[in-house]
Amino acid sequence: MMTSKPVHVYSSALGSSACLAGTFYYDVRSRKMLWSEDLFRIHGYQRGEIVPTLELMLSHKHPEDLSHSRQLWTDACTSGGQFCNYHRIIDAAKKERHILTSGEGVLGPSGSVESVHGYVVDFSSTLQREVEAASREAVQRSSVSRGVIERAIGLLMGYFRVDSETAFHLLLNRSQNTNTKLARLAGDLVESAEDRQCTAFLDQFAHELRADSRRKAAAAESARTGEAS
Structure with missing residues (x-):
């Protein structure tokens, strides 16, 4: 399960205000995805408005960044390992946001990837x-x-x-x-x-x-x- 503990980002580049940051958890077998409260906000939603899915997350990627983002997710779900991607999304209000997604594909006992989890940081305001x-x-x-x-x-x-x-x-x-x-x-x-x-x-x-x-x-x-x- 995804922890409900909020993610905090600390960087000298952020000044006095922390960036909005959220977490995600994706079960590869069931294809069920969980988002933290702030991840809904980053994508322009309130919890309960939509059911988060990998397809929905990818649909918000900026057209110029979609292909690379999709490939990183494909690799994480098939081979595991860590990934990091600085890119743009278009939120539900049509606003462009600059975000950093960092995640890891976790292998199960059988050697196949069971889940992908990580966090997303919105650097737009900074x-x-x-x-x-x-x-x-x-x-x-x-x-x-x-x-x-x-x-x-x-x-x-x-x-x-x-x-x-x-x-x-x-x-x-x-x-x-x-x-x-x-x-x-x-x-x-x-x-x-x-x-x-x-x-x-x-x-x-x-x-x-x-x-x-x-x-x-x-x-x-x-x-x-x-x-x-």
Whole structure:
């Protein structure tokens, strides 16, 4: 049986808050799987909403990470041994999460694998905090960049009618999705305002944000329906 004792993760990379972590137990013969409370939460569920299965767990893997994840599970169930996999999942709310799965296939007296057990750690919030902290630090290091970014945030606040924090996240997310430096993206936005092309630029910016959102939704849907196809 899977222990009900919570899993705690300790790492200097986590700062003051521990990551969400859960455990799993899979009986190879019966194909029954047990999840701890936090593993349901990592996948976007509450206990009782669904019956956890290996197939369900794999269906949440990001499409680009599914093949490798499936192979690790196949090897663990047939040959045993330990495995570790850092990858992405799409939870029930279509949110992408970055997780670490570590497990072990346990051999029985007959020499065949009887069970696979292990834990899953969700590093999503930690990664997001590190990205934001690094971005803000970069802003602070350069007064020129800081001024440009603050002006860009002001433009986004007025256009989208949001507060400064939300405007910063919009700018940051677009920077990450396009692999464009934050200061350069902000500079383009400010330059468009100076050239009296701000409305057109912001309209395009909003269009691209919606396109980013649709791509994420499509990836999430693909992750959920990949098995059926």
